[in-house]
Amino acid sequence: MTKNIDWEAIHHRLATVTAKISGHLDQSPDEVRRILEVRARKMAQAPAKPDESKHLEILGFVLAGETYAIETRYVREVCRLKDLTALPGTPPFLAGVMNLRGQILAIIDLRKVFEFPDRGLTELNRVIVLRGNGNELGLLADTIEGVRLLATAALQDCLPTLTGVREKFLKGVTGRMLVVLDGGRLLEDPSLKVNG
Amino acid sequence: MNFINMKIGTKLAFGFGSVLTIFLLVIVMSYKNFTQFKESDAWNIHTYQVILNAENILMSLINIETGQRGFVISGKDIFLEPVNMGKVDFDNHYAKIKALTSDNPKQQERLVKLQEVKNRLINETIETLIEARRNVANNQKTMDKVLAEFSEAKGKALMDELRRILDDIKGDEERLLVIRTNSMENLKSQTDISMTIGGVIGVFVSIFLALFIIRSVTRPILEIINVANRLAEGDLTMRIDVANRTDEIGVLQQAFRIMIGKLRELNRDLREGVEVIASSSTEILATVSQVATGAAETATAVSETSTTAEEVKQTAHLSHQKAKNVQDSAQKTAVVSATGHQAVAKTIEGMHHIREQMESIAESVVRLSEQGQAISEIIATVNDLAEQSNLLAVNAALEASRAGEYGKEFAVVAQEVKSLAEQSRQATAQVRVILMEVQKATSAAVMATEQGTKVVAAGVKQATEAGDSIQALAGSINEAAQAATQIAASNQQQLVGMDQIALAIANIRQATGQNLAGTQQLKASAQSLQSFGERLKGLVERQRLEN
Numbered sequence: 001m002t003k004n005i006d007w008e009a010i011h012h013r014l015a016t017v018t019a020k021i022s023g024h025l026d027q028s029p030d031e032v033r034r035i036l037e038v039r040a041r042k043m044a045q046a047p048a049k050p051d052e053s054k055h056l057e058i059l060g061f062v063l064a065g066e067t068y069a070i071e072t073r074y075v076r077e078v079c080r081l082k083d084l085t086a087l088p089g090t091p092p093f094l095a096g097v098m099n100l101r102g103q104i105l106a107i108i109d110l111r112k113v114f115e116f117p118d119r120g121l122t123e124l125n126r127v128i129v130l131r132g133n134g135n136e137l138g139l140l141a142d143t144i145e146g147v148r149l150l151a152t153a154a155l156q157d158c159l160p161t162l163t164g165v166r167e168k169f170l171k172g173v174t175g176r177m178l179v180v181l182d183g184g185r186l187l188e189d190p191s192l193k194v195n196g
Numbered sequence: 197m198n199f200i201n202m203k204i205g206t207k208l209a210f211g212f213g214s215v216l217t218i219f220l221l222v223i224v225m226s227y228k229n230f231t232q233f234k235e236s237d238a239w240n241i242h243t244y245q246v247i248l249n250a251e252n253i254l255m256s257l258i259n260i261e262t263g264q265r266g267f268v269i270s271g272k273d274i275f276l277e278p279v280n281m282g283k284v285d286f287d288n289h290y291a292k293i294k295a296l297t298s299d300n301p302k303q304q305e306r307l308v309k310l311q312e313v314k315n316r317l318i319n320e321t322i323e324t325l326i327e328a329r330r331n332v333a334n335n336q337k338t339m340d341k342v343l344a345e346f347s348e349a350k351g352k353a354l355m356d357e358l359r360r361i362l363d364d365i366k367g368d369e370e371r372l373l374v375i376r377t378n379s380m381e382n383l384k385s386q387t388d389i390s391m392t393i394g395g396v397i398g399v400f401v402s403i404f405l406a407l408f409i410i411r412s413v414t415r416p417i418l419e420i421i422n423v424a425n426r427l428a429e430g431d432l433t434m435r436i437d438v439a440n441r442t443d444e445i446g447v448l449q450q451a452f453r454i455m456i457g458k459l460r461e462l463n464r465d466l467r468e469g470v471e472v473i474a475s476s477s478t479e480i481l482a483t484v485s486q487v488a489t490g491a492a493e494t495a496t497a498v499s500e501t502s503t504t505a506e507e508v509k510q511t512a513h514l515s516h517q518k519a520k521n522v523q524d525s526a527q528k529t530a531v532v533s534a535t536g537h538q539a540v541a542k543t544i545e546g547m548h549h550i551r552e553q554m555e556s557i558a559e560s561v562v563r564l565s566e567q568g569q570a571i572s573e574i575i576a577t578v579n580d581l582a583e584q585s586n587l588l589a590v591n592a593a594l595e596a597s598r599a600g601e602y603g604k605e606f607a608v609v610a611q612e613v614k615s616l617a618e619q620s621r622q623a624t625a626q627v628r629v630i631l632m633e634v635q636k637a638t639s640a641a642v643m644a645t646e647q648g649t650k651v652v653a654a655g656v657k658q659a660t661e662a663g664d665s666i667q668a669l670a671g672s673i674n675e676a677a678q679a680a681t682q683i684a685a686s687n688q689q690q691l692v693g694m695d696q697i698a699l700a701i702a703n704i705r706q707a708t709g710q711n712l713a714g715t716q717q718l719k720a721s722a723q724s725l726q727s728f729g730e731r732l733k734g735l736v737e738r739q740r741l742e743n
Contacts, residue, residue: 043612057597059590073598077591080583126587144586146614147593147607 054152058180060145061128063110067178069150070139071171074183076131078144081107081124095140098127105129107138108186113169132187139186155180201442204413211405218401222394229387236376236383242296243369243376246303249293250362250369256285257314257358261351264322268346271333279322286314293365303365310361313354321351416445420452430738432460466736474729481722488715495708502701509694516687519680526677533670540663544656551652558645565638568631575627582621589614 058069059078079100084107086096093112098105107127127138155172168189171182202210260282266275290311297303328342423434434456440446592610596603 039612043608059594072594075594077594078587079591080587144590146590147597147611 055149056152058150059147061141062143063141069178069180070183072147074130074132076129078128081127105138109140130183130187135187200412204444207409211409214405215402218398225390229383232383236380239376243373246293246296246369247366249289250365252289253286254362256282260322264325268325268329268342271329306361306365313358317354432463470732470736474733477726477729481726484719484722488719491712491715495712498705498708505694505697505701512687512690516684519684522680523677526673529673530670533666536666537663540659543659547652547656551649554645554648561638561641568634572631575624579624582617582624585617589617
C-alpha cells in the first residue's frame with residue numbers, strides 16, 4: 001500500500017518555490033546597484049604588491065590529468081580551439097594549424113613532445129598561445145586554471161626520473177607536482193619549429 | 197531222496213530217530229539185563245529169605261532148646277516162654293520157608309523132613325523134659341532123673357539133624373546163589389560190553405548226524421542271521437545265495453530274499469516319500485511362517501484400520517458440521533456478492549475518472565519537460581558566456597601583466613571578472629545539475645503517470661475480473677451449498693457405514709486373533725513335522741541300498 005500523500009505540504013512547498021523564483025527574478029534596481037557598489041569598492045582597494053624577485057607569474061593549465069604551468073611572459077593569450085586543421089607529413093607532435101583572427105598558428109601537442117603514452121580522456125579544447133623570440137606556437141590544453149603567482153622557492157629542480165626531452169623543457173617542479181615548463185626553450189627549440 | 201531237501205523235522209527225526217533207536221536198543225538190552233538182574237536179585241532175596249528163615253528156624257529151635265534147658269535147670273515157668281515162643285516162631289518161619297521154596301521139590305522134601313524131625317524133637321525131647329521137670333516140681337520126678345535124661349542128649353542129635361537139614365537147605369540155596377551170582381556176573385560183563393559198544397556207536401552216530409544236521413541247518417541259519425543283523429543295521433546290499441533247497445531252510449532263504457527285495461523297494465519308496473515329506477514340510481513351514489507373519493501383520497493392520505475407522509467417523513461428524521456451516525456461509529455470500537457487484541461497478545467508474553486525471557497530469561508534465569528543455573538551452577548559452585568570460589579574464593590578466601605597473605590594478609579587475617565568470621559557470625553547472633534532476637523527475641513523473649494509466653487499466657481489468665470472479669464465486673458458493681447439502685446427507689450414510697465397519701473390524705480382529713493363534717499352532721505342527729521328516733530322512737539314509 002502506498003503511503004498517503006500529504007497534498008497540503010506539497011502545495012505549500014510549491015508556493016514557497018514559486019515565491020522564491022519570482023522573487024529572485026524581480027530584484028529592484030537599488031539592490032542591484034548596492035551589490036555592484038560593494039564589489040567595486042572591494043576591487044578599488046590596492047592589492048598587495050608582490051615581490052617580483054621571489055615570485056613567478058605563471059599560467060596554470062591541465063593537460064591529460066596533469067597540472068602544468070608556464071610563465072606568463074611567454075603567453076600572449078588563451079583562446080578556444082576551433083578549426084584545427086591537421087597537416088599531413090608533419091611530425092606527430094604537431095597536431096595541426098589554427099586560424100586565429102587571420103593568423104595561422106601551429107598547434108603543438110605536448111603529450112607527443114614529452115612522449116607520454118596516450119591515455120585518459122582529454123577535452124583538448126583550449127589553446128595557449130605562446131609568443132617569444134619572434135616565434136609563436138599554440139599548446140593544446142584541456143582547461144585553463146588561471147594566472148597566479150608562484151614562489152620561486154617552491155620550485156625545485158627536476159626529479160632525476162625525468163630525463164631527455166622532458167628535462168630539456170622543464171623549468172622545475174613544485175612540491176605539489178605542478179610541472180613548470182620553460183616557455184623560452186619551447187619557443188626556441190628547433191625541433192619544435194615547423195617550416196610553414 | 198536228497199537228504200538236503202528233507203524237511204528239517206524229518207532230518208531231525210532221522211537223526212534223533214537213529215540215536216533213539218540206538219538208545220532204545222541199548223535201553224531194551226539194559227532193561228532186559230536189569231530185569232534179569234532184578235529177577236536174579238529177587239531170587240537172591242528169596243534165597244536170603246530162605247536162608248534167614250532157616251536161620252530163624254534154627255534160632256527158634258535154639259530158643260526152645262535153651263528154654264527147655266533153663267526150665268530143666270530152674271523149673272521156673274519163665275523159661276518156658278522162649279520154648280513157646282520158639283515153637284510159634286518155628287511154625288511161622290517154617291510156613292514162610294515152605295511157601296518160599298514151594299517151587300523147589302527138593303527143598304520141600306527137606307522141609308517135610310525138618311518138620312518131622314522137629315516134631316520128634318519137641319515131642320520126644322523138649323516136652324518130655326519139660327514134663328519131667330514139672331514132675332520134679334510136683335515131686336513126681338527127681339532132678340537127677342531129669343538131668344540124666346537131659347544128658348542123654350537125644351535132643352542134641354535131633355538138633356544136629358535139624359541143623360544138618362537146615363544146612364542143606366541153606367547150602368542148596370547158597371549154591372543157587374552162587375550159580376545166580378556167576379550168571380549175573382556174566383550178564384554184567386555182557387551188559388558192560390554191549391552198553392559200551394552201543395554207547396560208542398551211539399555217540400559216533402549222534403555226532404555225525406549232529407554235525408551233518410548242524411551243517412545243513414545251522415550254517416544257512418547263521419548266514420541268514422548275519423544277513424538279518426546286517427539288515428538291522430541298515431545294510432540292504434546283502435544277497436542270499438541261491439542254494440536251491442526245498443526244505444524249510446530253502447524256503448526261509450527264499451523268503452528272506454524276497455523280503456530283502458521288498459525292503460529295498462520299500463526303502464526306495466520311503467526315501468522318495470521322505471524326500472517329499474521333508475521338502476513339503478519345509479515348504480509348509482516357510483509358508484506357515486509367512487502366514488503367521490502375515491497374520492500378525494493383518495492383526496496390526498486391523499488395529500490400525502479400526503483406529504482409522506474411528507477417526508473417519510469423527511471426521512464424518514466434523515464434515516457434517518462444516519457442511520452446515522458452508523450452507524450458512526453460502527447464503528451470506530450471496531448477499532455479499534450482490535453488494536460486491538455494485539462496488540465493482542463503482543470502482544470501474546472511479547478508475548475511468550482516475551485515468552482521465554492521469555492523462556491531464558501527463559499533459560502538464562510533458563509541458564514541464566518542454567519548458568525544462570528551453571531552460572537547458574538558455575543555460576547552455578549562459579555557460580558558454582561564462583567560459584568566454586573566463587578566457588577573457590585570463591587574457592586580461594595576461595595583458596595586465598604585460599602592461600606592467602599600470603596593469604596591476606587591471607589585473608585585479610581581470611581576476612574579479614574571472615571569478616565572476618567562474619561563479620556563473622558554477623551556477624550554470626548547478627542549474628544544469630538541477631535541470632537534470634528536474635528532467636529526471638519529469639521523466640519519472642511521466643513514467644509514473646504512464647504506469648498509473650497502465651495500473652488504472654489493469655485495475656479496471658482487475659475490477660472487471662473481480663466482478664466476474666465475484667459472480668463466479670457466488671455461483672460456486674451456491675454449488676458448494678448444494679454440494680454441502682449432499683455431503684451432509686452422505687455423511688449420515690457414512691456414519692451408519694462407519695458403525696457397520698467398526699463392527700466388522702471388531703469381528704475381523706477377533707478372527708485374526710484366532711487366526712494368529714491357529715497359525716502359531718500350525719507353525720508348531722509344521723516344525724514338528726519338519727523335524728520328524730528330518731529324522732525319517734536320517735533313518736532312511738542310514739540304510740545303504742548300494743555298496
